[in-house]
Amino acid sequence: MELNERQREAVLLAPGPALVLAGAGSGKTRVLTSRIAHLLEDGLYPGQILAVTFTNKAARAMRERLAAMLDMDLRGLWMGTFHGIAHRLLRMHHELVDLPEQFVVLDADDSQRLVRRAVRELQLDDKHWPARQVAGRISRWKDSGLGPQELAGERSVPPQLLEIYQRYELLRERAGALDFADLLLYALRLWNDAPLLAQYQERFQQVLVDEFQDTNAVQYQWLRRLAEGHQNLFVVGDDDQSIYAWRGAEVENLFRFQRDFPGARLIRLEQNYRSTAPILAAANAVIAQNHDRLGKTLWTERSEGAPVQLYRAYNEEDEARFVVGRIEQWVAAGGKREDCAILYRSNAQSRPFEEHLLRAGVPYRVYGGLRFFERAEVKDVLAYLRLVLQRHDDAAFERVVNVPARGIGAVTLERLRSLARERGISLWQAAGEMAQPKLNAFLTLIDRLAEACTHQELDEQVRLVLEQVPLRDWHARDGDRGEGRLENLEELINAARSFALQDGSEGLRELSPVPGDILSEFLTHAALEAGEGGAEAWEDAVQLMSLHSAKGLEFAQVFLVGLEEGLFPHQRSLEDPAGLAEERRLCYVGMTRAMQQLVLCHAESRRLHGAERLALASRFLRELPAEEIEELRPRARISRPLAPALSASSGGRSDCPYPLGGRIRHPVFGEGTVLDYEGGGRQGRVQIQFSSGSKWLALGIVSLERLS
DNA sequence: ATAGCACATATCTTT
DNA sequence: TATGTGCTAT
Numbered sequence: 001m002e003l004n005e006r007q008r009e010a011v012l013l014a015p016g017p018a019l020v021l022a023g024a025g026s027g028k029t030r031v032l033t034s035r036i037a038h039l040l041e042d043g044l045y046p047g048q049i050l051a052v053t054f055t056n057k058a059a060r061a062m063r064e065r066l067a068a069m070l071d072m073d074l075r076g077l078w079m080g081t082f083h084g085i086a087h088r089l090l091r092m093h094h095e096l097v098d099l100p101e102q103f104v105v106l107d108a109d110d111s112q113r114l115v116r117r118a119v120r121e122l123q124l125d126d127k128h129w130p131a132r133q134v135a136g137r138i139s140r141w142k143d144s145g146l147g148p149q150e151l152a153g154e155r156s157v158p159p160q161l162l163e164i165y166q167r168y169e170l171l172r173e174r175a176g177a178l179d180f181a182d183l184l185l186y187a188l189r190l191w192n193d194a195p196l197l198a199q200y201q202e203r204f205q206q207v208l209v210d211e212f213q214d215t216n217a218v219q220y221q222w223l224r225r226l227a228e229g230h231q232n233l234f235v236v237g238d239d240d241q242s243i244y245a246w247r248g249a250e251v252e253n254l255f256r257f258q259r260d261f262p263g264a265r266l267i268r269l270e271q272n273y274r275s276t277a278p279i280l281a282a283a284n285a286v287i288a289q290n291h292d293r294l295g296k297t298l299w300t301e302r303s304e305g306a307p308v309q310l311y312r313a314y315n316e317e318d319e320a321r322f323v324v325g326r327i328e329q330w331v332a333a334g335g336k337r338e339d340c341a342i343l344y345r346s347n348a349q350s351r352p353f354e355e356h357l358l359r360a361g362v363p364y365r366v367y368g369g370l371r372f373f374e375r376a377e378v379k380d381v382l383a384y385l386r387l388v389l390q391r392h393d394d395a396a397f398e399r400v401v402n403v404p405a406r407g408i409g410a411v412t413l414e415r416l417r418s419l420a421r422e423r424g425i426s427l428w429q430a431a432g433e434m435a436q437p438k439l440n441a442f443l444t445l446i447d448r449l450a451e452a453c454t455h456q457e458l459d460e461q462v463r464l465v466l467e468q469v470p471l472r473d474w475h476a477r478d479g480d481r482g483e484g485r486l487e488n489l490e491e492l493i494n495a496a497r498s499f500a501l502q503d504g505s506e507g508l509r510e511l512s513p514v515p516g517d518i519l520s521e522f523l524t525h526a527a528l529e530a531g532e533g534g535a536e537a538w539e540d541a542v543q544l545m546s547l548h549s550a551k552g553l554e555f556a557q558v559f560l561v562g563l564e565e566g567l568f569p570h571q572r573s574l575e576d577p578a579g580l581a582e583e584r585r586l587c588y589v590g591m592t593r594a595m596q597q598l599v600l601c602h603a604e605s606r607r608l609h610g611a612e613r614l615a616l617a618s619r620f621l622r623e624l625p626a627e628e629i630e631e632l633r634p635r636a637r638i639s640r641p642l643a644p645a646l647s648a649s650s651g652g653r654s655d656c657p658y659p660l661g662g663r664i665r666h667p668v669f670g671e672g673t674v675l676d677y678e679g680g681g682r683q684g685r686v687q688i689q690f691s692s693g694s695k696w697l698a699l700g701i702v703s704l705e706r707l708s
Numbered sequence: 709a710t711a712g713c714a715c716a717t718a719t720c721t722t723t
Numbered sequence: 724t725a726t727g728t729g730c731t732a733t
Binding site for chain 2: 054055081082083107132183243244247346348405407408409528529546548549571586608
């Protein structure tokens with residue numbers, strides 16, 4: 001595809017620092033990929049390029065695009081997330097930062113458990129110090145580069161919290177483990193080794209960064225030091241799409257960059273190629289309500305396009321029914337399911353859509369939520385493997401010492417913990433010293449397992465765990481609930497096999513020269529990339545995902561749902577102007593995902609956490625320009641289905657000849673949109689929204705022309 | 709020590 | 724809603 005003038009300029013820019021402010025849909029990824037291709041064609045070796053993306057998905061996509069553009073061996077080209085790259089470096093140079101060779105990576109859940117343990121060890125009330133929140137604060141401090149020492153003098157930090165932080169660090173270090181934030185911190189520490197830094201500065205002649213507005217303080221420092229020699233740092237970002245401040249991202253890095261790299265070239269990409277004019281106008285109007293923007297207005301050459309539609313649903317069921325109806329209509333007209341995306345603020349909102357899609361027999365795929373490697377039964381098996389690798393991994397030890405139940409209860413465990421605490425040793429060591437039969441049996445089990453696992457294929461190692469540890473029986477006793485877990489255990493074997501195959505053949509491994517055990521690779525993979533792609537990944541399916549995970553993607557049809565005060569914008573940001581601005585950017589991100597048709601939905605009433613609540617339309621809807629919006633009026637009949645059975649029977653709406661949301665033409669009233677329908681056959685009636693208002697029409701009498 | 713049950717509680721986004 | 728925690732009976 002041709003590049004426009006600005007894009008071309010960015011791609012061909014001479015070496016040196018450069019900042020590309022790239023609006024949504026302005027061809028950002030294309031510029032980045034083209035520049036890499038250009039550098040390679042210009043004679044740079046793949047090994048001299050480092051490209052950093054924000055998600056694993058984005059890294060994969062870019063690699064694929066690059067491979068398609070160039071007929072070239074890309075081995076040696078480093079492309080990945082900050083976390084992934086940091087991990088790779090740490091595997092290679094662990095000794096420089098006093099890490100054990102087999103260090104493990106803690107995911108968010110592991111970190112929380114460790115916090116809980118720290119709280120208990122300090123004899124603090126874990127009600128008063130909820131692990132989830134404390135872990136969140138610690139992680140944010142770490143993202144800004146603040147260790148316990150730096151916080152010591154801070155009056156705003158309660159002393160207990162500081163103590164918890166310190167204890168957490170102690171436990172974590174003893175376990176030879178790194179949390180997500182540590183990966184970045186330790187990677188930054190690597191740069192304190194001058195020869196090593198010089199080596200990488202020499203090696204990576206060109207550093208390119210995607211989604212730069214989402215970098216945090218530590219990531220920025222890491223980049224700055226890496227590039228401070230040759231200054232060949234090419235960053236691409238959009239302040240309007242900064243949606244990760246809650247995770248420590250600092251948009252200010254865009255300004256810092258210009259300050260720290262004087263003479264940096266600035267290029268703005270403002271021409272949008274993705275969306276129709278109405279979609280763009282609507283999105284621009286919303287984001288214009290934010291202040292302190294770098295200033296940038298997207299425009300498009302396209303003038304055509306359907307208006308943005310707004311559907312006001314009675315409740316979340318109605319919302320789901322409407323959206324699924326529209327999707328069925330799209331598919332019936334020959335559209336692909338995968339071109340339809342349902343985007344919501346929080347993952348919990350997926351359920352009514354899943355139910356309606358299921359009922360309608362429409363394949364769908366949900367991204368996010370509880371992912372494969374985050375499931376308890378899967379994490380248990382992984383914990384056994386972690387112990388095999390690293391006996392001092394206390395988190396893993398605690399997780400499975402009594403799973404399945406083997407008579408090691410709270411009392412024994414408490415004794416273990418205090419012994420470990422007193423002597424400053426790991427739980428594994430403490431268990432060895434206790435010389436208690438049941439504990440010994442557990443230690444022996446792990447040792448035997450480790451022995452059996454040596455020199456085995458990865459999937460064989462997983463199989464060995466399931467063979468030597470009666471986890472299957474344990475879950476099988478759990479009846480219905482256990483069945484799914486059993487399936488997940490079998491799936492884990494498959495996951496291990498395909499990971500090993502991919503890793504050994506052509507995939508990651510050759511491209512990323514990581515030394516060390518495939519097992520530890522796999523465990524890191526499980527923590528870093530919680531596992532998306534299921535077997536049905538290639539099936540044509542409707543896509544359901546949170547707004548956050550939609551960033552960087554595009555779809556012909558976007559249904560942005562749940563636009564209600566308290567839900568979106570989220571309750572917790574209502575009070576806080578900065579939080580509200582971020583919610584608005586999130587809305588902007590969501591709207592700009594749409595290429596052809598954007599449908600916005602909100603419900604008047606919503607069941608949330610089990611309780612029914614009235615919901616006000618989101619303030620973002622009031623910010624829309626009326627002339628771009630086609631409002632679908634609320635239905636006249638207001639009734640919540642009394643029972644699931646009832647809604648199921650009325651859910652079989654295939655007997656209505658006009659799909660909900662579809663366009664029709666009436667001989668007198670003209671064009672309209674099908675809003676609702678009740679009754680069956682010729683007795684049924686259908687509600688149509690005409691420009692003059694909405695009307696109920698008897699199916700037996702009128703004849704309506706269907707428009708595609 | 710463990711299973712089962714009642715009760716409380718916090719509701720989001722992700723590497 | 725759904726998850727987790729604490730209590731009680733076994």
